[in-house]
Amino acid sequence: MLVTGAKILMECLMEQHVDTIFGYPGGTILNVYDELYNYEKEGKVRHILTAHEQGACHAADGYARATGRVGVCFSTSGPGATNMVTGIATAYLDSSPIVCITCNVASSLIGKDSFQEVDITGVTMPITKCNFLVHSVEELADIVREAFAIARSGRPGPVLIDIPKNITAEKCEYTPLPRREHSSTGKLGDLMRRASHDFKAPEPDEKDVDKLVEMIRESKKPMLICGGGVVRARAHEEMKALARRIDAPTAITVMGAGGFHGLDPLATGMIGMHGSQASNRAVDACDLLIAVGCRFSDRVALKPETFARNARIVQIDIDRSEINKNVKTAHHIVGDCKHVLEKLLEKLPEQMDHSEFRKYVFSFKTETEYDPAEGRLTPSQVLSCVAETCPKDSIIATDVGQHQMWAIQHFHFDYPGQLLTSGGFGTMGFGLGAALGAKAAFPEKCVIHITGDGGFRMNCNELSTEQYYGLKIIHVLFDNGTLGMVRQWQNLIYNKRFTETTLDRAPDFVKLADAYGLKGRRVSSAEELQEAIREALACDTGYIIDCVIDIDEMVRPMVGGGSHITDFMLY
């Protein structure tokens, strides 16, 4: 049967079992939205209309991070497409699988500076795993299938498909194809047969694993780093088993939070610029450092030349191009973290004991204590109160800055997908969109948006999306009236010259909540906060808890950029 490009697109999304689409319509994508009308009516898919395309992209990203499945977002050409760029880059840097569908002006108008025309495949080339400009309706189905396979395979990431408007209206033959047959047909089949592209994770090399086993047996002071790869591979059980078996202190990176339980007796907390004393001292003292799914970013290996200077470094990563990129390693294994750790555990049956090193590491603090004071809250007070009062499996989405670091330091994440944060790209305004995506995926779970007054203001327009779709989110706002992290640097490095960081201005967040049909309350003590969280949990709409934080509160500890990992500026 001959069907339109728009219908082929929708059918291909059905092949992928897409149940939620985040998006925003516009002139060029109208044919697709017209087709969507039928699919929504039949209850096959839910579309969530956000306030801005960036919100839609973050929501798809949040959905993907929380579920481990591919998130989908729609937008129109031109400004609609470019509004998604920050969201795509955020997903790219954190290896989150999303497929963005943009429609462009008709093929005959492309390249003529037509109304709302932009070369979005050109713009997004450096921030997508792959992108496609569809040339004919005949190739559309193949491209959508390929896009989803690319987004979720290997090291996941964003893929963009740009469809000229005429192609969404043109017709061609469409044959439904169940997902399991995609990899053996069409262009995707050709790709799979091509030796250089293993869409499945590369199988870890036996000899490489054997060598690591040997290195572990030789080591007296082994240490583990749990990176984002553990979260993406959902390898938290294996990570825990390995840490226990070799009795190694285990640090998390920002992206690794949730990959190793924050309250595990072997957990040393976060590592790097705002890493704990225990983590940073351990990495400096260990003789074997096994980094699982971690790319040693400049926020972890602040000074690559002296990072883990007494250790042989072993890197386990799915992406070969990450090996030796930032830090020179003594050994590496390329493969999916879950497979590699399974193999490793198999070959390493004996229980080890490194109590001496463990005692040394845990003689340092794994968490910072803050002095409480009248009239304001400390960061750890807020987070422990949230952790104690909210359900244990609550999903936490954050923006970027001080509150983000505090959340990772003091909220003890339990499972992969529990924390949604922009670790690589550091996108302020990510949290609300991501929280919406997670809530859409898990309506029964409590979703908490931890944010700051700066980040919240960036995309708080999505509160209308939250209210309209009844996607209840508890917003815990660290309100210090400043761009806290930038002020912290100004405080420490720029002689307290607070250029353009003070946010002594509107809005009143409680009134803002009211304007969007949500509830809100300003709190300045632990008791008030606890009450507010209880109210928020009982409330049937979203709730903004505006927490008063001191303007000069800092994230501690802190190691300056480019410094040796134990050269703390702040303890």
Next chain:
Amino acid sequence: MNENKRWTLAVLVDNEAGVLSRVARLFSGKGYNIESLAVGTTDDPQVSRITIEVCTAEDQVRLLSNQLRKLICVHSVKILDDSHAIRRELLLMKVLCSTAETRNEIIQIGNIFRASIIDVSKSSITLALIGDEQKTEAIQNLLREFGILELVRTGMVALERGQYTIDEQTKEKGEFDYGKNVLREGL
């Protein structure tokens, strides 16, 4: 070991729109100037081969080739270095020759380099020459004094010596040594 030097990368890619910019972007995004670039289809019309030369350190060129391999449009990548690859480029050069005397002199120099004369006019002569950069530079140096009117080069193309191809990652040293000895002076 990790000093900057000129590396040749051979890259097999899909013969499709946008592929060249995807590949080139990886270099420009990291601030590398592409020293030489040559693109053309292979015996399979769906596949093109790109030869890129770039000046960098060994660990960086390895990183670049790993990142190239990640691109979906890239089939295979191989780093070719001087010791086991043949590199050639075609140079076209239009030289001023105002008198018959200078014309003869230019033709003589051309013959020594095995350059072919492909166009002659009353006041100019155009030579075509195949070689690596040493050879092309040498002839330029000699002909500069006559006045080079225009010069164009195709960019370096390269193939591995011996029977091994871009699709094989391993090679035996003896094999390409043999090829080197026999074919060294050939084109």
